[in-house]
Amino acid sequence: MWLLLPLRNLLRSRRRTALSAAVIALGTAVALVVLGFVDASRALIQETTVQQFGNLQLAAPELWDDEGELADRLLTQDTASQARSLTAEQPGVTGVTTQLSFSGLISQRRSSQAVQAVGVEPENPVLSYEQLVVKGRDLQPDDQGAVLLGRTLADELGVEVGGFVNLTATTVDGAFNVLPLEVVGIYTFPTAQVEARQIFLPLAAAQILLGVEAVDRLVVSLERLELTVPVAASLRGTLGADGLGLEIRTWDELSPFYAQLSGFFDILFGLLIMAVFVLVFFILLQVLTLAFSERIREVGTLRALGTKQGQVMQLFVGEAAWLGLLGGAAGVAAGGLLAVAFNAAAIPWQPPGSLEPVTLAVRIGWPSIAVPLVVSTMSTVLSAVFPAFQAGRVSVVDALRVN
Amino acid sequence: MNPTGFCYQRGKVVLEAKQVTKEYRLGQERVQALSSVDFAAGQGDFVVINGPSGSGKSTLLNLLSLIDRPTRGEVLLDGKPTSSLPEGRLADLRKTRIGLVFQSFNLVPVLSAWENAEYPLLLQRVPRSERRERLQAMLSAVGLQGLENRRPDELSGGQRQRVAIARALISEPMIILADEPTANLDSATGAQVMGLLRDLNEQHCVLFIVVTHDPAVTDYAERTINIRDGQLHAGDEHVATVTAS
Numbered sequence: 001m002w003l004l005l006p007l008r009n010l011l012r013s014r015r016r017t018a019l020s021a022a023v024i025a026l027g028t029a030v031a032l033v034v035l036g037f038v039d040a041s042r043a044l045i046q047e048t049t050v051q052q053f054g055n056l057q058l059a060a061p062e063l064w065d066d067e068g069e070l071a072d073r074l075l076t077q078d079t080a081s082q083a084r085s086l087t088a089e090q091p092g093v094t095g096v097t098t099q100l101s102f103s104g105l106i107s108q109r110r111s112s113q114a115v116q117a118v119g120v121e122p123e124n125p126v127l128s129y130e131q132l133v134v135k136g137r138d139l140q141p142d143d144q145g146a147v148l149l150g151r152t153l154a155d156e157l158g159v160e161v162g163g164f165v166n167l168t169a170t171t172v173d174g175a176f177n178v179l180p181l182e183v184v185g186i187y188t189f190p191t192a193q194v195e196a197r198q199i200f201l202p203l204a205a206a207q208i209l210l211g212v213e214a215v216d217r218l219v220v221s222l223e224r225l226e227l228t229v230p231v232a233a234s235l236r237g238t239l240g241a242d243g244l245g246l247e248i249r250t251w252d253e254l255s256p257f258y259a260q261l262s263g264f265f266d267i268l269f270g271l272l273i274m275a276v277f278v279l280v281f282f283i284l285l286q287v288l289t290l291a292f293s294e295r296i297r298e299v300g301t302l303r304a305l306g307t308k309q310g311q312v313m314q315l316f317v318g319e320a321a322w323l324g325l326l327g328g329a330a331g332v333a334a335g336g337l338l339a340v341a342f343n344a345a346a347i348p349w350q351p352p353g354s355l356e357p358v359t360l361a362v363r364i365g366w367p368s369i370a371v372p373l374v375v376s377t378m379s380t381v382l383s384a385v386f387p388a389f390q391a392g393r394v395s396v397v398d399a400l401r402v403n
Numbered sequence: 404m405n406p407t408g409f410c411y412q413r414g415k416v417v418l419e420a421k422q423v424t425k426e427y428r429l430g431q432e433r434v435q436a437l438s439s440v441d442f443a444a445g446q447g448d449f450v451v452i453n454g455p456s457g458s459g460k461s462t463l464l465n466l467l468s469l470i471d472r473p474t475r476g477e478v479l480l481d482g483k484p485t486s487s488l489p490e491g492r493l494a495d496l497r498k499t500r501i502g503l504v505f506q507s508f509n510l511v512p513v514l515s516a517w518e519n520a521e522y523p524l525l526l527q528r529v530p531r532s533e534r535r536e537r538l539q540a541m542l543s544a545v546g547l548q549g550l551e552n553r554r555p556d557e558l559s560g561g562q563r564q565r566v567a568i569a570r571a572l573i574s575e576p577m578i579i580l581a582d583e584p585t586a587n588l589d590s591a592t593g594a595q596v597m598g599l600l601r602d603l604n605e606q607h608c609v610l611f612i613v614v615t616h617d618p619a620v621t622d623y624a625e626r627t628i629n630i631r632d633g634q635l636h637a638g639d640e641h642v643a644t645v646t647a648s
Contacts, residue, residue, distance in 0.1 A: 001518070001525045008513035095616075301509040304470050305570070306526050307496025308491055396470040 002311075007316035010326075013291065020287050021327035024376045027276035028331025033338050034272050036362035037190075038265045042276055043363060045258055046107050046225060046251075048190045053254040054097075054219035055228050056235070058246045061215055063184050069174050070102070074191035074214035075246075079091040083218055083246055086238050092227040095125030098215035100206045100227055104169035106149075107201060108157040115153070116198050117167060118207025119215075126221040128198060129187055136161035136185035147181035150195035154186045161186060167201070179209045190356060191257070228252075254289035273371070277379045284320070291314055292384075292391045300392050300399025309392035316391055320384030324377035331376060339364050410577045411608040413447035417577050418467060418610060423476035423528070425462050425633075434510060436462040438633045444626075446577065447608035449601060451624035452635075453615060457555030459633040460614045461582060468580045469493045469502055480530040481577070502609075504581035504600075507577050508563040510555040510570075515540065516562075520569040527574060537573060545604070547570045547597060547623035565599065572603060578610045585617055597623045 001190050006329055033217040051103040061077060074081070087096045100119035105112055120127065122139035129148060130138040139146055143253055147165065149157070159165060161183055168178045180203060189195045207213055222231055232248050237244050252258050292299075339362035420442040427434045436459045444450050454460040465471035466478055470484055470493075477484045480496060488496075497503075503521075510519045517538060524534045542551055545565040555563050564584060571579050581600065585593030597613075601623045604611045613620060621627045629636040 001522065005511070005513065013514055138412050280464075297509070298511060301505070301511070302522075303494070304468070304497065304509075305523055306494050306496075310493045312528075397465050400470070400509075 002314060002318060006315055007322050009295070009315075010322050011317050016287065016291060017323065017326075020284060020323055021330055023283050024280055024324060024327025024380055025331035025334055027280045027379075028328045028372045028376040029335035029338060031273055031276050031375065032332060032335030032364070032368055033342070033362055035269055035371060036335070036339050036364050037360070037366055038269050039365065040361035040363035042265060044190075044358065044361070045261055048223065049255045049258045050221075051127070052189070052191070052194060053251045055102045055222040055225070055251050056220040056232055057096070057217050057254060058087065058220065058235070058239070059217040059249075061246065061247045064247055064249060066221065069172075070170070070210070071212075073216050074100075074212060075216065075218075076214055079244060079246075080215050080218060082242070083239065083244055086242060087218060087220055087235060087242075088236070090234055091233055092223050092231050094223055095221045097121045097124035097126040098203065098220050099214075099219055100203055100210065100215045100218050101217070102169055102206070104167050104209075106153075106157065106165050106167050108163065108165045109171055111157050112157050113153060113156060114197070115167075117169065117206065118198060118200050119203040120200050120267050121203050126219050129185075131186040134188045135286075136183070138185055139200060139202055141185065143205075145179060145181045145205055146184040146202060148187050148200040149183055150183045150198060151186050151188045151264040152192065152196040155194070156182070159183055167209065168197075169209050171209070173211060175211075177209050177211065179205060179261065181205070188356070190358075192258075192345040205251070229356060245274060273375055277375055280376055280379040281383045284323075284380050285386070287388075288316070288320060288384045289387040292387045295403045296391065296394060296399050299371055299394060300396050300402070303394075303396045304400065312392040313385075316388035317381055317384050320373040320380050320388075321377065322379030325373075328373040328376045332373055335372070336364055338362075409607055411577060413445070413608050415446045416443050417446050417480065418612070419443045419479040420467065420473075421477045421479065423463075423466060423478060425466060426474040427428070433441075436509055436633055437466070437473075440633070440635050442467075442628070442635060444578075444610050444612060446610055447604070449604045449613075449623065449625045449626045449637070451612045451613045451615060451621050452630055453618070453621055453627055454547070454630035455616055455639065458561045458630045460630045462618075462633075463630065463635075464580055464582050464612070467481035467578075468503055476553070479607045483499075497626075498523065499574060500577050500581040502576040504567050504571050504579065504584050506586045508555070508560075508567045508587070510553050510563055510566055514552055515552045516547055516558065516569075517568045519566050520573050523570060523574040541569045541573050544573075544603070559592075560588050561595060564588060564592075564596050568596070568599060568603070571606070572609070575607075576609060578612065581611065581613045583615055583617070584613060585620060586614065590619065593619070594619070605629045 041245050058074050063073040085095050087093055098121060102117055104115055104117045106115045122143060123139045130305045134151060139148060157165065163183045165181055165183060166178050167181055168176060222228060228250050232250050235248055235329060301313060342362045347360040349360045419635060420440050423437055423440045424435065424547060427436055440463060449492055452463065466473050472486050477486050480500060483491065508648050520542060521534055521538055542548065545568050547562065547565055547569065550562060586600040597620055600611055
């Protein structure tokens with residue numbers, strides 16, 4: 001009865017119930033689509049970030065803290081090899097590679113640019129650049145003096161595949177060194193900063209340029225993104241026990257851009273949810289106050305029969321809960337259809353910091369369904385609390401006198 | 404207790420009003436609806452309180468049914484004072500000891516005849532199987548077989564009042580208070596309803612207090628009390644001779 005009576009009362013005034021449910025459904029649908037869009041965009045950025053940094057990176061604390069000389073930040077071959085073995089044994093790890101990153105100056109004839117050079121193991125199992133290469137080819141294991149340039153940087157330098165550039169850097173001893181490199185490929189990347197400033201060369205060439213046989217980090221890829229935190233925690237324990245003195249950074253810690261954008265999305269969605277909550281709350285407060293006041297004589301009857309104030313309140317709040325659930329469910333259905341329509345329309349948009357437009361995507365998962373549904377239902381229920389409380393505490397005699 | 408055969412022992416005083424006064428505020432004025440009323444009724448009595456509009460009979464009924472509190476004086480239920488009890492306790496007493504029949508039936512429009520009569524049992528958390536048994540017996544006793552699934556707007560006035568009577572009686576209360584139970588019924592249906600109340604009174608020994616301004620209703624009373632200007636005046640004491648089903 002405590003479920004049935006509120007539901008029957010809800011269906012009593014169908015037009016009013018339909019209008020109220022429509023308000024809730026609209027709020028839920030808008031929130032669902034926006035959350036789905038935010039989720040899809042966040043996933044895209046996560047994918048790009050992991051593509052750039054791997055899931056985890058292991059390095060000396062000095063590297064992360066940007067302290068000490070270059071030599072202090074490097075990992076010897078022994079350390080790197082030991083860490084590599086320990087990491088590869090972790091469940092969920094799909095690959096480990098080493099890198100040597102450094103700042104340098106790339107020049108071609110009269111043009112030069114400051115760059116972030118990354119010495120990589122060609123055809124490593126962690127970070128593949130093959131799909132990113134739009135001209136020429138990816139680095140290969142037998143490459144010596146080869147380099148991959150971003151499309152923007154190549155345009156700035158006026159260099160094409162097959163052309164040569166000079167990369168100048170400071171060796172570990174503090175001397176300048178120059179290495180001529182052949183541009184074997186030009187890549188594109190969703191992030192403008194990467195495409196304009198990051199170059200990739202074989203690890204061996206980077207070590208020759210810096211005069212070292214070391215690397216500065218290990219990059220780790222995992223089976224799934226969700227494994228990042230547990231594997232990082234497990235690795236911290238393993239590496240700590242072995243006294244290798246390495247620190248781990250996860251992909252999101254390595255990308256300030258992701259953290260900023262993710263925070264921006266959170267604020268955006270938080271504001272939207274708050275707007276939906278307030279809108280639904282105040283509209284439903286009006287509607288339910290009117291609906292409850294029209295049934296005040298009925299409240300008097302129920303109270304006269306021995307129904308307690310709290311039980312009357314429970315009936316009205318139950319009615320609002322049904323309304324919230326029905327409206328919310330309708331909103332989820334409408335939002336789902338909208339999401340399908342958006343995805344089918346393949347609308348292009350350019351995310352912040354991106355060079356190429358991507359297709360607008362709305363991803364519908366359990367969180368993007370649950371959050372708007374819970375918020376709209378909660379909002380409806382809360383909007384019923386005050387009128388239900390008022391209805392419950394009305395004088396029985398006065399309520400029975402109402403015609 | 405058997406669902407249809409419950410019966411209280413006659414005679415014991417179960418409802419009393421002692422020097423009960425009820426005042427209302429009307430703007431700046433205080434209006435006295437009842438003035439130092441004394442009243443007592445025993446288990447199994449069938450009392451009719453008769454009086455014109457504005458005489459205070461509904462006010463007295465509200466006080467006796469514990470939905471209102473006196474300004475002064477005391478209402479005793481089963482010998483226990485009630486005026487200082489908290490609202491929750493009064494609701495419990497209404498739920499378990501008192502049945503109410505209203506002039507306009509006051510059925511919940513979205514519930515069927517069965518569900519309306521079932522409501523007090525749900526409040527008392529009576530198990531499903533027992534509810535079913537008691538409801539079948541009660542609806543049969545008030546002549547509503549076959550109409551259980553009809554909603555109030557699908558029933559005649561007399562049938563609605565029978566549902567209200569079943570709802571009042573289903574929790575096997577000691578007392579049933581009826582406020583103008585025939586006012587919205589034609590005379591033939593009114594006679595049937597009063598006959599039914601009288602039969603149920605005799606069968607279950609429940610105290611019935613009926614408030615009315617319909618002289619025909621007094622024919623069913625064992626005891627009639629007249630009320631005028633907020634004061635009670637003793638009426639006839641007799642054994643009712645009219646019964647109907």
